[in-house]
Amino acid sequence: MDIIVEAISLTKRYNNVIAIDNISFNIYKGEIFSFLGPNGSGKTTTVEILACIRKPTSGTAKILGYSINKEVNEIKKRIGILPQEFTFFDLLTVKECVEFIGKIYGTKYDIKQILEIFRLEEYKNKKFRELSGGLKRRVGLAMSIVNDPDLLFLDEPTTGLDPESRRDVWKYILNLKKLGKTIFLTTHYMEEAEKLSDRIGIIIKGKLVVLDEVKNLINNYGGGFRLVIYLDKNIEENVVKILQDNNYKFDKKDNVIICNLSNKREANLLASELIRKGIENFEMKYPSVEDAFLNLVGYKISEMGELI
Amino acid sequence: MRRILAIFLVFLKNWLRNRSALFFSFIFPLLLLIFASIFTSERTQPITIFVQNQDQETQLSKVYESILNKTFNVEKIPSNISSPVNYLKTKKQGLITFKIRILIIPKGFEENATTLAMKEAIRLQILNLQRTLSSPYINESIKQEIIKGINVLQNVYSNLPNKTLNIKLITESEDTDYLLLNSILTQINGSFINNLIGVNATFSINHETVYERRISAVDYYLAGLLAAFVMTNGLFSTAPTLVEIRVKGILKRLLGTPLQKHEWFLGIIFSILLINSILLLEMLLAAVIIFKAKIGFNVYWILIFYIGMFFFIGLGVFIGSMVRSEETAIALVNLIGFPMMFLSGAFWPLEIMPDFLKYVAQVLPLYHFHTSLRYIMVFGDTTPVINNILIVVVLSLSFTILSIKFLRWKET
Numbered sequence: 049m050d051i052i053v054e055a056i057s058l059t060k061r062y063n064n065v066i067a068i069d070n071i072s073f074n075i076y077k078g079e080i081f082s083f084l085g086p087n088g089s090g091k092t093t094t095v096e097i098l099a100c101i102r103k104p105t106s107g108t109a110k111i112l113g114y115s116i117n118k119e120v121n122e123i124k125k126r127i128g129i130l131p132q133e134f135t136f137f138d139l140l141t142v143k144e145c146v147e148f149i150g151k152i153y154g155t156k157y158d159i160k161q162i163l164e165i166f167r168l169e170e171y172k173n174k175k176f177r178e179l180s181g182g183l184k185r186r187v188g189l190a191m192s193i194v195n196d197p198d199l200l201f202l203d204e205p206t207t208g209l210d211p212e213s214r215r216d217v218w219k220y221i222l223n224l225k226k227l228g229k230t231i232f233l234t235t236h237y238m239e240e241a242e243k244l245s246d247r248i249g250i251i252i253k254g255k256l257v258v259l260d261e262v263k264n265l266i267n268n269y270g271g272g273f274r275l276v277i278y279l280d281k282n283i284e285e286n287v288v289k290i291l292q293d294n295n296y297k298f299d300k301k302d303n304v305i306i307c308n309l310s311n312k313r314e315a316n317l318l319a320s321e322l323i324r325k326g327i328e329n330f331e332m333k334y335p336s337v338e339d340a341f342l343n344l345v346g347y348k349i350s351e352m353g354e355l356i
Numbered sequence: 357m358r359r360i361l362a363i364f365l366v367f368l369k370n371w372l373r374n375r376s377a378l379f380f381s382f383i384f385p386l387l388l389l390i391f392a393s394i395f396t397s398e399r400t401q402p403i404t405i406f407v408q409n410q411d412q413e414t415q416l417s418k419v420y421e422s423i424l425n426k427t428f429n430v431e432k433i434p435s436n437i438s439s440p441v442n443y444l445k446t447k448k449q450g451l452i453t454f455k456i457r458i459l460i461i462p463k464g465f466e467e468n469a470t471t472l473a474m475k476e477a478i479r480l481q482i483l484n485l486q487r488t489l490s491s492p493y494i495n496e497s498i499k500q501e502i503i504k505g506i507n508v509l510q511n512v513y514s515n516l517p518n519k520t521l522n523i524k525l526i527t528e529s530e531d532t533d534y535l536l537l538n539s540i541l542t543q544i545n546g547s548f549i550n551n552l553i554g555v556n557a558t559f560s561i562n563h564e565t566v567y568e569r570r571i572s573a574v575d576y577y578l579a580g581l582l583a584a585f586v587m588t589n590g591l592f593s594t595a596p597t598l599v600e601i602r603v604k605g606i607l608k609r610l611l612g613t614p615l616q617k618h619e620w621f622l623g624i625i626f627s628i629l630l631i632n633s634i635l636l637l638e639m640l641l642a643a644v645i646i647f648k649a650k651i652g653f654n655v656y657w658i659l660i661f662y663i664g665m666f667f668f669i670g671l672g673v674f675i676g677s678m679v680r681s682e683e684t685a686i687a688l689v690n691l692i693g694f695p696m697m698f699l700s701g702a703f704w705p706l707e708i709m710p711d712f713l714k715y716v717a718q719v720l721p722l723y724h725f726h727t728s729l730r731y732i733m734v735f736g737d738t739t740p741v742i743n744n745i746l747i748v749v750v751l752s753l754s755f756t757i758l759s760i761k762f763l764r765w766k767e768t
Binding site: 096099100101121124125127128129131132133134135136137138139140144148149151152153154175188191201 | 358359361362365366369370373374604605606608609610611612613614615
């Protein structure tokens with residue numbers, strides 16, 4: 049696999065604060081690679097170092113084979129970036145924003161096609177300040193591909209958006225992957241990382257805690273399948289008996305029993321047994337990135353990006 | 357060059373689409389120039405004087421009125437008004453553009469003027485006859501007859517009553533034109549009596565004119581306002597904008613592109629340069645077309661205009677690079693710009709300011725900018741303002757260098 053990004057022992061210090069601490073990783077051609085972590089974990093600093101906006105305190109990286117320390121212009125010509133909470137010149141129209149970035153790169157681009165990809169044709173004459181948050185991010189995405197980059201940095205592309213706009217932006221990010229772009233995405237949304245990424249790196253306090261493919265992450269750290277059974281007085285005794293008879297491990301809290309199962313087959317067996325006994329008020333919970341994160345870090349991440 | 361042009365156009369569009377920026381950059385200075393020049397321009401209209409003729413039916417009072425009318429813009433107050441001052445005050449409540457200057461021609465003006473003229477004519481005749489007595493060409497018998505005549509005339513003269521014209525002039529206590537008015541009236545009165553007694557003017561004044569270029573209201577305000585608004589355009593279009601661009605993350609977006617620092621800087625400079633050139637053009641057109649200002653188009657004042665502009669852009673970029681919030685940037689440019697605008701003499705002459713403020717003005721860069729700009733615009737000569745020019749050049753160079761050095765073009 050072609051290596052697009054090769055980060056080697058990157059460290060960034062701001063006075064006494066270590067923003068990123070000796071992290072190394074590779075990003076491969078055509079994948080969506082995500083950094084998942086709470087606010088202040090070092091996601092943006094990493095993106096900005098790789099996009100040649102900041103300099104690392106130590107360590108180095110190669111982007112598309114070019115050194116971030118020596119070949120900044122070569123890198124900048126070949127990357128696209130959507131900064132965190134992206135905004136632009138308020139009084140420029142959508143078309144002017146995209147064209148402006150096009151002029152900066154000086155490359156040939158088809159403005160019509162770019163606007164079409166992000167369904168921005170009908171907004172092309174609207175001023176940037178008149179757009180909704182979701183549309184602004186779409187304009188940012190459109191601007192990031194004007195130079196037909198090989199690598200895109202999307203720094204928290206959906207932060208601050210409502211769930212609907214967020215899903216809308218996901219659609220466009222996945223389209224970019226289909227266009228063959230390699231994407232480095234940062235996020236604090238578990239679902240976003242899981243839905244979009246091929247591989248995820250969990251970053252906490254500047255340290256890369258784990259880096260793996262999504263399915264491996266879930267399988268290794270997600271904690272297995274769970275069956276959640278909602279009890280009432282008539283079935284409680286019966287359910288407990290079934291679980292004890294079959295040696296299932298379970299926790300009971302109020303009117304809910306959570307049964308931890310080692311794999312999907314075991315979960316299906318238990319579900320069949322319950323249905324056979326006339327118990328249908330239950331649901332299967334698949335392990336997720338959120339479970340993996342919780343098991344690895346011991347915390348969840350709030351909507352605002354804080355560890356809770 | 358392509359990137360510089362892109363930055364230039366973005367800044368320009370952003371500026372021209374901002375209504376308040378447009379108003380304060382182009383419309384407000386123009387309005388100030390027009391109003392300031394109109395309300396402070398030199399008087400070209402004759403002085404208005406209100407005349408109440410209480411001797412209305414007589415011919416001589418009407419003649420006197422017509423003489424006044426040749427010199428002043430005469431507005432009549434009806435003779436039946438008992439208090440002309442109150443009459444005008446009442447009028448003034450609705451119309452405050454005139455000064456109270458009332459001349460009252462008293463009742464009996466004709467009779468007094470006739471008596472006065474007759475008595476004066478006799479006095480002159482007596483003087484004339486007395487001079488004739490000393491002539492060696494007149495024999496004794498004729499001299500005796502003349503002496504008899506003198507005695508008769510002296511008798512008539514002493515029997516005529518002593519009269520004065522008693523014209524009354526009422527002005528406002530703060531009317532600084534009072535002395536001028538009084539002097540003109542004295543001459544008119546003398547001339548009126550001379551005509552009455554048939555004495556023609558014995559000397560005349562030959563009037564010649566010399567051309568001396570003086571600073572008119574529009575000259576003053578044009579340079580002052582140009583300098584002041586080059587300052588505000590330079591400060592307000594850079595400092596808060598640069599901070600906003602940084603705080604909003606626009607700078608970060610641009611840092612991710614191949615754009616270079618010098619391209620960014622030049623793009624900004626060129627956009628402000630064009631904005632100020634538009635300002636210059638519209639102000640010049642207004643001054644020349646509306647107020648017939650006589651401006652010498654020499655290269656020096658155009659140079660000083662743009663050199664001064666660089667100082668304020670440099671200062672604005674420097675502030676914008678040093679402060680962290682947009683609010684602080686706005687507060688700082690207000691703190692620097694507004695006192696400079698009002699204390700530097702850009703809007704009114706230093707002569708009317710207290711002494712200590714005159715010294716304050718001279719340490720303000722805007723003072724040197726508008727002083728040199730004005731002098732060269734009006735007189736086309738740089739010599740008397742060479743020190744002011746040097747100060748502007750040194751400041752511009754220093755702040756341009758500072759702004760290039762401190763303009764933020766990276767994240768630490």
